[in-house]
Amino acid sequence: MSNASTQARPARATQPVTLIGFGAIGRSIFQRMAGHSGVRITHIVVQAAGLDEARAVVGEAATVTTAVPAEASLVLECAGHAALIEHVVPALQRGVECAVLSIGALSGPGMAEQLAAAAEQGGTQLHLLSGAIGGVDAIAAARLAGLTEVRYTGRKPPSGWRGTPAEAVCDLAAITEPTVILEATAREAAQLYPKNANVAATISLAGLGLDATRVRLIADPTVSENIHQISVRGEFGEMELTMRGKPLADNPKTSALTVLSGLRFLHNRGAAVTV
Structure with a gap:
C-alpha cells in the first residue's frame, strides 16, 4: 500500500544564476561552481570589450553576454560599482532577485535608496553579501x-x-x-x-x-x-x-573570503539546509 509520506520526492530543481563580472572574483566563482548539482551559472555578463576573452575561458559552459537576460531569476554581482546602476537596478525593477558583493557602492549619494526602491518596484529582494568580513x-x-x-x-x-x-x-x-x-x-x-x-x-x-x-x-x-x-x-x-x-x-x-562569500550564497540556494 502506497503512502504519500514514503513516496519519492521530486528532485530539487537546479537554480540558474546570472553572474555579472568576470574579473578575478567572477572567474574564481565560476570555476568553483563547475559541476555543482543544485546551482548552475548559465549566463555571464561582461562589457563588450571583454566578450571574446570571457568566451575563450567559458567555452560552452555558459552564455557570455553584455546584459542580464530576460529569463534571469537570480543575479550575483561581482563586477564593481558601475554594474549596480547598469545591471542590478534594472534587474531588480523587473523582479529579478539579486545579490551583490560591491557593497561599497551603496555609500554613494542615494544609491542605497535607489536599490531599495528598485527591489520594492519589482517585488523582489536585494541581498548584501558579507564579502571579506565575518560577524x-x-x-x-x-x-x-x-x-x-x-x-x-x-x-x-x-x-x-x-x-x-x-x-x-x-x-x-x-x-x-x-x-x-x-x-x-x-x-x-x-x-x-x-x-x-x-x-x-x-x-x-x-x-x-x-x-x-x-x-x-x-x-x-x-x-x-x-x-x-x-x-x-x-x-x-x-x-x-x-x-x-x-x-x-x-x-x-x-580578500579570498570575498569569493567564498559569493560561493556560500550560491551553495545555500541549492541546499536543503542553510547556515
Whole structure:
C-alpha cells in the first residue's frame, strides 16, 4: 500500500544564476561552481570589450553576454560599482532577485535608496553579501536592541593600496612602519577606496549606518595579510573581532573570503539546509 509520506520526492530543481563580472572574483566563482548539482551559472555578463576573452575561458559552459537576460531569476554581482546602476537596478525593477558583493557602492549619494526602491518596484529582494568580513549577522542582530559604537580598522600590506588615493598620502614602496592613510566615516572610506573598503560599508549598513561608523585604514609593511578589526558596543554587550584574510591570488586588493562569500550564497540556494 502506497503512502504519500514514503513516496519519492521530486528532485530539487537546479537554480540558474546570472553572474555579472568576470574579473578575478567572477572567474574564481565560476570555476568553483563547475559541476555543482543544485546551482548552475548559465549566463555571464561582461562589457563588450571583454566578450571574446570571457568566451575563450567559458567555452560552452555558459552564455557570455553584455546584459542580464530576460529569463534571469537570480543575479550575483561581482563586477564593481558601475554594474549596480547598469545591471542590478534594472534587474531588480523587473523582479529579478539579486545579490551583490560591491557593497561599497551603496555609500554613494542615494544609491542605497535607489536599490531599495528598485527591489520594492519589482517585488523582489536585494541581498548584501558579507564579502571579506565575518560577524555581520551578529552586528545586524545587535542593532535591533540598539548600538552605541561601531569601529573598523583595515590593515593591508602596501601592495594592497596601490592604485588608490593612499599613493598621495605616503610612498607605499618606501614606508617601513604601519602608516595611517585614512581616518574617516565609513561613507568617506568607501567612496575614496571603493575596491578596498567594502568591509567598512558592509558593517556600517549592518550597524549604525555609513555616517556614524568610524574607519581607520592602515598600510602596514610588516604584514602579508589583509587584517580586519571590528569593535562593536551596544545594549547587547561588546564584540571585538579580528580577521586575518589572505588576499586573492589574482588580485591583492581583494580578500579570498570575498569569493567564498559569493560561493556560500550560491551553495545555500541549492541546499536543503542553510547556515
